Amino acid sequence: MVVTAVIARLASWLDQRLGAARAAEAGAGKVFPEHWSFLLGEIAFYAFVVLVASGTFLAMFFDSSLVPITYEGSYAPLHGAEVTPAFASVLDISFDVPAGLLVRQVHHWAALVFVAAIVVHLLRIFFTGAFRRPREVNWLVGVTLLGLAILEGFAGYSLPDDLLSGTGLRVGYSITQSVPVVGDHLAFLVWGGEYPGTEIASRLFIGHVWILPAVMGALIAGHLLLVVRQKHTQFPGPRRTEDNVVGERLWPTYLAKSVGLLFLVTGVMVLLGTLFQVNPVWLYGPYDPAAVTTGAQPDWYMGWLEGALRLTPSVAFRGFGVEVPNVFLPGVLLPGLTFAGLYAYPFVEQWWTGAADREHHLLQRPRDHPHRTAFGVAVVTFYVSLFVGGSNDVLVAQTGWDIAVVINVMRAMVVVLPLVAWWVTRRLCRQLQADDVHAGQVERIRERVPDA
């Protein structure tokens, strides 16, 4: 065929100039082990691709100015209202740009899925011990990407200058102000003066569409390069050892499936954005520092911080000429410790267990490492409890329970449930291990007595 001939000639022309054929051949032969859980990171990556594509479209229409104008777009209920161009341009995207609302909703859904996929991917890495030597560096890169993804999401949904996100920014300002020693200066630096000012949206915009995506893109590239360099982990199984990788070759099978996954992920995002409304800012209205909605909820990945803000007891230290504001604990200390713990975990586990310091390429099943699994489940339970605490007002509105009682019960849950989860998980792991031993014995008996 003509096409094939042209491709072949082009390939050889390039090879004579780049000498890339051998590298490409080796790369195309790279083997990828198969397991559904290995797709979680790919889903996160493809969600990022969707975010960049849809975000580029949105950036063409967004105006980050905060100097008030009169709204004259086609959303009638706000006609003649004093709004900022940031808010008005998001309404324009939603009501006046053809396919604008679709792209906006796809973008928001993709952001929700992006962070979710990263978190579940991280849990997979954690519970299978894939972070162990030699992959500690990639764990650090991945944890950094999680932190940046959360920041990127917060910056993004704060852009429209609506009542909900404006309230979120006010809380962000208070948290920034609570940073030790330099907090008040830092808040003035970031906001360009006292809250709210007119600078923050354009600064968030630059951060959201350029700085953070550029850094994340570079880190994702590094993340993938390290997987190529170190090769993928695999679960133990027939013929699988620490010295090989068993699976499908990149060309053609794995490539077809992975590109297929890219299209499937994109299709699901488009479907979500088509069918399910997300962040209808016109219903929240423009931001007004003196107004607030009840039942305000941030995007899901901020839920643990929201819950921590709500459940932290009424304490603030004052003495020795300093004040430690209450929001320092849930807003600065908790996320600081969370990410410090995530960064440190591979090294702490290595030091704590004194496990052999060698390369690990075969994964562990969660039950095979009860201590790690129980600890991980306890930590996850802690954050889920905080997340639930972030919706205490919604719960009260639906049940009519006393808010003071709900807060105290949830405070207790945050402390008690992780301990319960730890104990139950450890028991469960041991039980599963015992079942394995039993099943193994039955297997051996079967081998000896074929008719058994």
Place this chain on the structure above:
Amino acid sequence: MAESGSGDGAAVRRVRRTVLVAFAGATLGGIGSVVAYALDLGQHWVGLGLAVAFLGVGGGLVAWGHGLMPGGGDVEERPPVGPPAADERAAGASLRDRGAMVGRRGLLGGALATALSATGLAALVPTLSLGPSPGDALRHTAWAGAGAQRLVTREGRAVAVDELQVGGLLTVFPRDHVGDADAQAVLIRLADDVTVRAPAEVSATAAGHVAYSKVCTHAGCPVGLYEAIEQQLFCPCHQSSFDVVEGARPLMGPAARPLPQLPLGVDDEGFLVATGDFSDAVGPGWWSRP
């Protein structure tokens, strides 16, 4: 792309049919989406067509890869990622040898580090232009300095002493700062038989009215809800509540400081005024809060 040469059995024909149907569906979905866009049929049709297109291509590719391409079980050797111990020493040694040729690293290296520090500092310092120093901006609001100022509503209307009903609440601002984020205050009219208690200043109330900063001392949300019967202000963001009678002392939730009180008075024409700034810095704390 070549298909695996496993013959044209029934299974292969079935997969081929699935892939063809998926790609045909994607084509139709894509065309449908374009038509919906061109004829302005609504964004849901544009989205639905686009979703079908992506899902069709994706599903088709996965089915093709899964059913018609070489399966798994290929083995690739995995040499250790790290170097053998001997190599490590050799690589390090050669670097050290060439490093030694640089010579006199103590002095020059130290000078370079110093120079880089100064250069880096100089390069970063302009970022300070992004915002002014807070100075005492956080300690004062627009109520300060101008003598007695009338309270005005969001619409800019002054508030007469008999305007607000018992148990009523009004958000008020200084006349020239309507909508101001940190001067916003809540004005409450207490029942006739209620007088405020410490830490509230009785002398700062006027004609049965008391006013507090509307900025929550926890995280800065507007304290927008008032329970008239229990005389509590409530913040809808993080559920802190404040006792209006006892100087907006925090009762429940995470807030740890009372809402600062706004000193009130009545002017000659019977309108409520603020006689000065709030009793304390408004909003959440910071480390050097006075």
